[in-house]
Amino acid sequence: MLMVSLDSSQATPLVEQIVDAVRTQIDDRILRPGMKLPPIRKLAESQLVSRFTVVEAYDRLVALGYLRSRRGSGFYVAPRRERGEGRQQASTDRAVDVAWMMRQGLDDRPGLIKASAGWLPSDWLDGEGLRRHLRTLSRRPDVRLTSYGTAQGYLPLRQQLQVKLAEFGIGAAPHQIVLTEGATRALDILARHLVKPGDTVLVDDPGYFNFFGNLRLQGATLVGVPRNIDGPDVAQLEALLAHHKPKVFFTHSVLHNPTGANLSPGVAFRILQLAEKHDFLVIEDDTYADFHPHSTTRLANLDQLNRVIFVGSFSKTLSGSLRVGYLAARPDLAAELNDVKTLTALCSSEFNEQLVYQMLTDGHYRKYLDRLQGRLAQASDACLRMLERVGLEVYLEPKGGLFIWARPPGFEDVAEIASRAAEQDIMLAPGKVFRPQMQPSPWMRFNVAFATQPRVERFLSDALDTA
Numbered sequence: 495m496l497m498v499s500l501d502s503s504q505a506t507p508l509v510e511q512i513v514d515a516v517r518t519q520i521d522d523r524i525l526r527p528g529m530k531l532p533p534i535r536k537l538a539e540s541q542l543v544s545r546f547t548v549v550e551a552y553d554r555l556v557a558l559g560y561l562r563s564r565r566g567s568g569f570y571v572a573p574r575r576e577r578g579e580g581r582q583q584a585s586t587d588r589a590v591d592v593a594w595m596m597r598q599g600l601d602d603r604p605g606l607i608k609a610s611a612g613w614l615p616s617d618w619l620d621g622e623g624l625r626r627h628l629r630t631l632s633r634r635p636d637v638r639l640t641s642y643g644t645a646q647g648y649l650p651l652r653q654q655l656q657v658k659l660a661e662f663g664i665g666a667a668p669h670q671i672v673l674t675e676g677a678t679r680a681l682d683i684l685a686r687h688l689v690k691p692g693d694t695v696l697v698d699d700p701g702y703f704n705f706f707g708n709l710r711l712q713g714a715t716l717v718g719v720p721r722n723i724d725g726p727d728v729a730q731l732e733a734l735l736a737h738h739k740p741k742v743f744f745t746h747s748v749l750h751n752p753t754g755a756n757l758s759p760g761v762a763f764r765i766l767q768l769a770e771k772h773d774f775l776v777i778e779d780d781t782y783a784d785f786h787p788h789s790t791t792r793l794a795n796l797d798q799l800n801r802v803i804f805v806g807s808f809s810k811t812l813s814g815s816l817r818v819g820y821l822a823a824r825p826d827l828a829a830e831l832n833d834v835k836t837l838t839a840l841c842s843s844e845f846n847e848q849l850v851y852q853m854l855t856d857g858h859y860r861k862y863l864d865r866l867q868g869r870l871a872q873a874s875d876a877c878l879r880m881l882e883r884v885g886l887e888v889y890l891e892p893k894g895g896l897f898i899w900a901r902p903p904g905f906e907d908v909a910e911i912a913s914r915a916a917e918q919d920i921m922l923a924p925g926k927v928f929r930p931q932m933q934p935s936p937w938m939r940f941n942v943a944f945a946t947q948p949r950v951e952r953f954l955s956d957a958l959d960t961a
Contacts, residue, residue, distance in 0.1 A: 496531055497524075500541050508543055512551035513558075520560050520571055531561065531569045609915075609945040610923035610938065612704075612751065613810055614896065618869065618943055620862050624813060627852050631845075643844030645836045647673025647820070651851040655806075655820055658854070662783070663795040664804060666822040672832045673842050675817040677781045677807035681705050681744075684777055684803060684821065687834045688742050689714045696734060696743040698726065700899075700928035700935070702751050702779065705744065716930035719743070721750065723890055724758035728765060735772045742775045747792050749782040752928050752939035753899040754892030759791045766793065769801045776802045781819075784811045785895040787867045799824050803831075808850050810896075811863065816846045867894060870942065874898065877942040884954040889937070898940045901925075902958055907934035911957050920953055 498515045500508055519525045531537070534552065538545045552569050555561040561569045631637055646652065652668040659666045674680040689695055691713030697706065699718025709716055717738055720727040726745060747757040769776055778793045783806060794804040799822060807819035823831060835842075853859045874892060881888055881900050889899035902908065912924040925935025
């Protein structure tokens with residue numbers, strides 16, 4: 495028998511209360527497959543709600559696969575099936591698999607600590623500010639809620655990005671900027687256009703593991719350029735260029751993922767000299783730019799988008815759901831890349847782009863970033879102290895951002911530690927996944943916003959004590 499207790503004083507809408515009650519009782523097997531639910535009118539009268547409330551709740555449950563509707567008969571509990579994805583067995587192989595790492599990062603299971611995630615906790619982001627701007631935007635008569643956007647993206651936002659890039663010292667007119675669904679989509683467009691099956695591509699070692707997977711899907715051969723504290727090892731880069739003759743080098747200059755390091759001016763100049771000499775393009779991923787509290791060296795600043803294509807995003811600072819990113823390139827390349835975007839995705843979300851534009855232009859975003867950078871600095875200090883207490887060696891003390899790169903003493907590979915952490919619902923990213931060929935690594939990436947939870951420190955202490 496269905497048991498529902500509604501409370502109109504709760505913030506949760508009555509429809510959702512009914513849906514949650516029915517789902518819970520089906521999942522707990524209180525309501526069994528084939529059982530008939532109360533008629534709409536009867537449930538509405540017993541709960542003192544409108545028939546429309548019950549109709550909407552039942553319709554949602556049908557869409558979710560919990561109920562089946564029989565014309566003229568009513569609503570019945572659907573046959574039992576496995577609901578949700580369940581937990582996957584952790585293993586050493588799983589702990590170093592790129593796709594598995596991404597799925598773990600997106601897992602919203604209660605109790606999972608994402609100590610190595612690539613983004614901020616949801617409650618660190620400005621959800622209330624987003625809601626306020628959404629309400630304002632939805633009331634504006636010029637907002638096109640039902641139409642496609644333009645191919646290159648919302649022009650006022652591209653004009654505002656011209657201002658933002660100028661603050662970095664990068665000159666880019668609006669026609670040189672293509673808006674995308676986050677930096678991941680921008681990098682995908684670049685890979686599709688610039689990389690052909692069998693091409694050799696240079697990447698950071700260590701570097702952005704999700705994009706490594708994308709390049710492999712394009713059929714590329716990945717060759718890693720070792721990273722130092724001041725950027726790519728230019729001596730190694732020169733040797734690799736002479737041997738492989740690549741067309742493109744994907745790199746990360748500011749708050750490098752995963753080490754947190756920044757590019758030095760000397761290394762930046764040498765990279766651009768080599769790009770000119772060996773005739774290759776440089777893709778500069780600047781996804782974490784807005785977490786850096788000060789001005790710093792960028793390849794696109796020195797090159798002015800001649801051989802450098804610049805990639806940025808607002809997903810990490812505003813919302814992963816908005817998926818607003820961009821790329822900036824010289825005019826001929828921007829036009830070609832926009833064609834790739836149009837052919838593969840038609841357009842990006844103009845509504846999301848209008849929302850980001852509104853938050854950038856009303857002064858809200860800059861004030862929010864100031865608060866966020868301060869909070870990250872405090873979390874970074876706390877995480878550094880925690881890692882020191884458990885005995886891990888830190889690669890460097892970052893000057894902002896999310897990541898600390900650290901290693902335990904005496905380890906050649908920390909994949910087993912990551913596997914054991916997964917068994918305790920702690921997501922740790924071993925250095926192996928950040929390497930182009932998944933080579934063993936003693937390093938791990940820590941996200942300062944997640945990793946200071948006591949469970950993480952207890953696990954690391956126990957893991958090192960028993961090693």
